[in-house]
Amino acid sequence: MGKNNFWSPYIAGIGLGLTLLATFYIMGKGLGASSAFSIVSAVAVEKINPEFAGNLRYFSRYLSTASPLKDWIVFEILGLFAGALTGALLSRNFQIRFDKAPGMGGTTRLFTAFTGGILIGFAGRLARGCTSGVALSGGAQLAAAGWIFVISMFISGFLFAAIFRRLWS
Incomplete structure:
Protein backbone atom coordinates (compact mmCIF):
# COMPACT_ATOMS: atom_id res chain seq x y z
CA MET A 1 0.00 0.00 0.00
CA GLY A 2 1.37 3.34 -1.06
CA LYS A 3 1.31 6.75 0.52
CA ASN A 4 -1.81 7.78 -1.44
CA ASN A 5 -4.04 4.91 -0.39
CA PHE A 6 -7.09 7.11 0.24
CA TRP A 7 -10.65 5.95 0.65
CA SER A 8 -12.97 6.32 -2.30
CA PRO A 9 -14.91 9.58 -1.95
CA ILE A 39 -20.59 21.97 26.62
CA VAL A 40 -16.99 21.17 27.52
CA SER A 41 -16.11 24.89 27.78
CA ALA A 42 -19.10 25.59 30.03
CA VAL A 43 -18.24 22.73 32.36
CA ALA A 44 -14.54 23.74 32.45
CA VAL A 45 -15.40 27.36 33.29
CA GLU A 46 -17.82 26.16 35.95
CA LYS A 47 -15.09 24.03 37.55
CA ILE A 48 -12.71 27.01 37.61
CA ASN A 49 -15.22 29.72 38.60
CA PRO A 50 -18.77 28.44 39.31
CA GLU A 51 -20.21 31.88 40.08
CA PHE A 52 -18.94 33.38 36.81
CA ALA A 53 -20.19 30.42 34.76
CA GLY A 54 -23.58 30.56 36.50
CA ASN A 55 -23.98 34.22 35.59
CA LEU A 56 -23.38 33.62 31.88
CA ARG A 57 -26.72 33.16 30.17
CA TYR A 58 -25.05 31.41 27.23
CA PHE A 59 -23.57 28.68 29.44
CA SER A 60 -26.75 28.10 31.45
CA ARG A 61 -28.27 25.73 28.88
CA TYR A 62 -25.10 23.64 28.86
CA LEU A 63 -24.71 23.53 32.62
CA SER A 64 -28.10 21.89 33.16
CA THR A 65 -26.43 18.56 32.31
CA ALA A 66 -24.54 17.17 35.29
CA SER A 67 -21.67 15.92 33.15
CA PRO A 68 -20.56 16.54 29.57
CA LEU A 69 -20.38 12.76 29.22
CA LYS A 70 -24.18 12.64 29.43
CA ASP A 71 -24.55 14.46 26.11
CA TRP A 72 -24.33 12.37 22.95
CA ILE A 73 -22.73 15.15 20.89
CA VAL A 74 -19.54 14.88 22.99
CA PHE A 75 -19.33 11.21 22.06
CA GLU A 76 -19.88 12.15 18.41
CA ILE A 77 -16.72 14.27 18.53
CA LEU A 78 -14.75 11.52 20.30
CA GLY A 79 -15.99 9.04 17.67
CA LEU A 80 -15.04 11.45 14.89
CA PHE A 81 -11.48 11.60 16.22
CA ALA A 82 -11.30 7.82 16.70
CA GLY A 83 -12.74 7.15 13.23
CA ALA A 84 -10.35 9.57 11.53
CA LEU A 85 -7.39 8.06 13.35
CA THR A 86 -8.52 4.52 12.47
CA GLY A 87 -8.99 5.46 8.82
CA ALA A 88 -5.55 7.07 8.63
CA LEU A 89 -3.92 4.08 10.32
CA LEU A 90 -5.69 1.52 8.12
CA SER A 91 -4.77 3.38 4.93
CA ARG A 92 -1.21 3.80 6.21
CA ASN A 93 -1.42 7.57 5.75
CA PHE A 94 -0.95 8.54 9.38
CA GLN A 95 1.90 10.84 10.20
CA ILE A 96 2.44 13.66 12.64
CA ARG A 97 3.46 16.77 10.74
CA PHE A 98 3.47 20.52 11.01
CA ASP A 99 2.33 22.07 7.73
CA LYS A 100 3.35 25.62 6.98
CA ALA A 101 4.40 27.76 4.08
CA PRO A 102 8.13 27.65 3.26
CA GLY A 103 8.60 31.31 4.22
CA MET A 104 6.47 31.15 7.37
CA GLY A 105 7.99 30.64 10.80
CA GLY A 106 6.68 28.07 13.26
CA THR A 107 5.48 30.68 15.75
CA THR A 108 3.58 32.59 13.05
CA ARG A 109 1.95 29.38 11.85
CA LEU A 110 0.87 28.39 15.36
CA PHE A 111 -0.49 31.89 15.98
CA THR A 112 -2.48 31.97 12.72
CA ALA A 113 -3.81 28.44 13.24
CA PHE A 114 -4.85 29.16 16.82
CA THR A 115 -6.43 32.51 15.89
CA GLY A 116 -8.26 30.98 12.94
CA GLY A 117 -9.56 28.17 15.12
CA ILE A 118 -10.86 30.62 17.73
CA LEU A 119 -12.53 32.77 15.06
CA ILE A 120 -14.23 29.86 13.32
CA GLY A 121 -15.39 28.43 16.64
CA PHE A 122 -16.83 31.80 17.66
CA ALA A 123 -18.46 32.27 14.25
CA GLY A 124 -19.97 28.78 14.39
CA ARG A 125 -21.58 29.47 17.74
CA LEU A 126 -22.63 32.97 16.66
CA ALA A 127 -24.36 31.42 13.66
CA ARG A 128 -25.99 28.90 16.03
CA GLY A 129 -24.30 25.98 14.36
CA CYS A 130 -21.16 24.80 12.66
CA THR A 131 -20.62 23.93 9.02
CA SER A 132 -21.45 20.27 9.55
CA GLY A 133 -24.71 21.16 11.27
CA VAL A 134 -25.78 23.70 8.67
CA ALA A 135 -24.48 22.00 5.53
CA LEU A 136 -25.07 18.33 6.27
CA SER A 137 -28.10 18.37 8.52
CA GLY A 138 -29.72 21.45 7.00
CA GLY A 139 -29.06 20.29 3.45
CA ALA A 140 -30.43 16.82 4.20
CA GLN A 141 -33.65 18.44 5.41
CA LEU A 142 -33.76 20.53 2.22
CA ALA A 143 -33.60 23.71 4.31
CA ALA A 144 -32.96 26.77 2.14
CA ALA A 145 -30.40 28.07 4.67
CA GLY A 146 -28.40 24.84 4.37
CA TRP A 147 -28.20 25.01 0.60
CA ILE A 148 -27.46 28.74 0.53
CA PHE A 149 -24.68 28.14 3.02
CA VAL A 150 -23.15 25.27 1.02
CA ILE A 151 -23.19 27.27 -2.22
CA SER A 152 -21.71 30.32 -0.45
CA MET A 153 -19.09 28.18 1.24
CA PHE A 154 -17.88 26.69 -2.04
CA ILE A 155 -17.82 30.04 -3.85
CA SER A 156 -15.90 31.75 -1.04
CA GLY A 157 -13.60 28.72 -0.72
CA PHE A 158 -12.61 28.94 -4.39
CA LEU A 159 -12.08 32.71 -4.18
CA PHE A 160 -10.02 32.67 -0.99
CA ALA A 161 -8.03 29.60 -2.05
CA ALA A 162 -6.82 31.54 -5.07
CA ILE A 163 -5.85 34.49 -2.87
CA PHE A 164 -4.19 32.54 -0.06
CA ARG A 165 -2.39 30.07 -2.31
CA ARG A 166 0.25 32.75 -2.85
CA LEU A 167 1.06 32.63 0.87
CA TRP A 168 1.84 28.91 0.69
CA SER A 169 4.04 28.90 -2.40
Whole structure:
Protein backbone atom coordinates (compact mmCIF):
# COMPACT_ATOMS: atom_id res chain seq x y z
CA MET A 1 0.00 0.00 0.00
CA GLY A 2 1.37 3.34 -1.06
CA LYS A 3 1.31 6.75 0.52
CA ASN A 4 -1.81 7.78 -1.44
CA ASN A 5 -4.04 4.91 -0.39
CA PHE A 6 -7.09 7.11 0.24
CA TRP A 7 -10.65 5.95 0.65
CA SER A 8 -12.97 6.32 -2.30
CA PRO A 9 -14.91 9.58 -1.95
CA TYR A 10 -18.03 7.71 -3.11
CA ILE A 11 -17.76 5.12 -0.35
CA ALA A 12 -16.95 7.81 2.23
CA GLY A 13 -19.93 9.89 1.01
CA ILE A 14 -22.29 6.93 1.28
CA GLY A 15 -20.96 6.21 4.77
CA LEU A 16 -21.48 9.83 5.81
CA GLY A 17 -25.00 9.83 4.38
CA LEU A 18 -25.90 6.63 6.22
CA THR A 19 -24.42 8.04 9.43
CA LEU A 20 -26.50 11.19 9.03
CA LEU A 21 -29.63 9.13 8.37
CA ALA A 22 -28.97 6.97 11.44
CA THR A 23 -28.40 10.08 13.56
CA PHE A 24 -31.74 11.54 12.49
CA TYR A 25 -33.47 8.23 13.14
CA ILE A 26 -31.83 7.34 16.48
CA MET A 27 -31.20 10.76 18.05
CA GLY A 28 -33.89 12.82 16.33
CA LYS A 29 -31.21 15.37 15.35
CA GLY A 30 -28.66 15.75 12.61
CA LEU A 31 -24.90 15.88 12.87
CA GLY A 32 -23.08 18.83 14.36
CA ALA A 33 -19.97 19.56 16.35
CA SER A 34 -19.79 23.03 17.81
CA SER A 35 -22.15 22.44 20.73
CA ALA A 36 -19.80 19.74 22.08
CA PHE A 37 -17.11 22.37 22.50
CA SER A 38 -19.62 24.70 24.17
CA ILE A 39 -20.59 21.97 26.62
CA VAL A 40 -16.99 21.17 27.52
CA SER A 41 -16.11 24.89 27.78
CA ALA A 42 -19.10 25.59 30.03
CA VAL A 43 -18.24 22.73 32.36
CA ALA A 44 -14.54 23.74 32.45
CA VAL A 45 -15.40 27.36 33.29
CA GLU A 46 -17.82 26.16 35.95
CA LYS A 47 -15.09 24.03 37.55
CA ILE A 48 -12.71 27.01 37.61
CA ASN A 49 -15.22 29.72 38.60
CA PRO A 50 -18.77 28.44 39.31
CA GLU A 51 -20.21 31.88 40.08
CA PHE A 52 -18.94 33.38 36.81
CA ALA A 53 -20.19 30.42 34.76
CA GLY A 54 -23.58 30.56 36.50
CA ASN A 55 -23.98 34.22 35.59
CA LEU A 56 -23.38 33.62 31.88
CA ARG A 57 -26.72 33.16 30.17
CA TYR A 58 -25.05 31.41 27.23
CA PHE A 59 -23.57 28.68 29.44
CA SER A 60 -26.75 28.10 31.45
CA ARG A 61 -28.27 25.73 28.88
CA TYR A 62 -25.10 23.64 28.86
CA LEU A 63 -24.71 23.53 32.62
CA SER A 64 -28.10 21.89 33.16
CA THR A 65 -26.43 18.56 32.31
CA ALA A 66 -24.54 17.17 35.29
CA SER A 67 -21.67 15.92 33.15
CA PRO A 68 -20.56 16.54 29.57
CA LEU A 69 -20.38 12.76 29.22
CA LYS A 70 -24.18 12.64 29.43
CA ASP A 71 -24.55 14.46 26.11
CA TRP A 72 -24.33 12.37 22.95
CA ILE A 73 -22.73 15.15 20.89
CA VAL A 74 -19.54 14.88 22.99
CA PHE A 75 -19.33 11.21 22.06
CA GLU A 76 -19.88 12.15 18.41
CA ILE A 77 -16.72 14.27 18.53
CA LEU A 78 -14.75 11.52 20.30
CA GLY A 79 -15.99 9.04 17.67
CA LEU A 80 -15.04 11.45 14.89
CA PHE A 81 -11.48 11.60 16.22
CA ALA A 82 -11.30 7.82 16.70
CA GLY A 83 -12.74 7.15 13.23
CA ALA A 84 -10.35 9.57 11.53
CA LEU A 85 -7.39 8.06 13.35
CA THR A 86 -8.52 4.52 12.47
CA GLY A 87 -8.99 5.46 8.82
CA ALA A 88 -5.55 7.07 8.63
CA LEU A 89 -3.92 4.08 10.32
CA LEU A 90 -5.69 1.52 8.12
CA SER A 91 -4.77 3.38 4.93
CA ARG A 92 -1.21 3.80 6.21
CA ASN A 93 -1.42 7.57 5.75
CA PHE A 94 -0.95 8.54 9.38
CA GLN A 95 1.90 10.84 10.20
CA ILE A 96 2.44 13.66 12.64
CA ARG A 97 3.46 16.77 10.74
CA PHE A 98 3.47 20.52 11.01
CA ASP A 99 2.33 22.07 7.73
CA LYS A 100 3.35 25.62 6.98
CA ALA A 101 4.40 27.76 4.08
CA PRO A 102 8.13 27.65 3.26
CA GLY A 103 8.60 31.31 4.22
CA MET A 104 6.47 31.15 7.37
CA GLY A 105 7.99 30.64 10.80
CA GLY A 106 6.68 28.07 13.26
CA THR A 107 5.48 30.68 15.75
CA THR A 108 3.58 32.59 13.05
CA ARG A 109 1.95 29.38 11.85
CA LEU A 110 0.87 28.39 15.36
CA PHE A 111 -0.49 31.89 15.98
CA THR A 112 -2.48 31.97 12.72
CA ALA A 113 -3.81 28.44 13.24
CA PHE A 114 -4.85 29.16 16.82
CA THR A 115 -6.43 32.51 15.89
CA GLY A 116 -8.26 30.98 12.94
CA GLY A 117 -9.56 28.17 15.12
CA ILE A 118 -10.86 30.62 17.73
CA LEU A 119 -12.53 32.77 15.06
CA ILE A 120 -14.23 29.86 13.32
CA GLY A 121 -15.39 28.43 16.64
CA PHE A 122 -16.83 31.80 17.66
CA ALA A 123 -18.46 32.27 14.25
CA GLY A 124 -19.97 28.78 14.39
CA ARG A 125 -21.58 29.47 17.74
CA LEU A 126 -22.63 32.97 16.66
CA ALA A 127 -24.36 31.42 13.66
CA ARG A 128 -25.99 28.90 16.03
CA GLY A 129 -24.30 25.98 14.36
CA CYS A 130 -21.16 24.80 12.66
CA THR A 131 -20.62 23.93 9.02
CA SER A 132 -21.45 20.27 9.55
CA GLY A 133 -24.71 21.16 11.27
CA VAL A 134 -25.78 23.70 8.67
CA ALA A 135 -24.48 22.00 5.53
CA LEU A 136 -25.07 18.33 6.27
CA SER A 137 -28.10 18.37 8.52
CA GLY A 138 -29.72 21.45 7.00
CA GLY A 139 -29.06 20.29 3.45
CA ALA A 140 -30.43 16.82 4.20
CA GLN A 141 -33.65 18.44 5.41
CA LEU A 142 -33.76 20.53 2.22
CA ALA A 143 -33.60 23.71 4.31
CA ALA A 144 -32.96 26.77 2.14
CA ALA A 145 -30.40 28.07 4.67
CA GLY A 146 -28.40 24.84 4.37
CA TRP A 147 -28.20 25.01 0.60
CA ILE A 148 -27.46 28.74 0.53
CA PHE A 149 -24.68 28.14 3.02
CA VAL A 150 -23.15 25.27 1.02
CA ILE A 151 -23.19 27.27 -2.22
CA SER A 152 -21.71 30.32 -0.45
CA MET A 153 -19.09 28.18 1.24
CA PHE A 154 -17.88 26.69 -2.04
CA ILE A 155 -17.82 30.04 -3.85
CA SER A 156 -15.90 31.75 -1.04
CA GLY A 157 -13.60 28.72 -0.72
CA PHE A 158 -12.61 28.94 -4.39
CA LEU A 159 -12.08 32.71 -4.18
CA PHE A 160 -10.02 32.67 -0.99
CA ALA A 161 -8.03 29.60 -2.05
CA ALA A 162 -6.82 31.54 -5.07
CA ILE A 163 -5.85 34.49 -2.87
CA PHE A 164 -4.19 32.54 -0.06
CA ARG A 165 -2.39 30.07 -2.31
CA ARG A 166 0.25 32.75 -2.85
CA LEU A 167 1.06 32.63 0.87
CA TRP A 168 1.84 28.91 0.69
CA SER A 169 4.04 28.90 -2.40
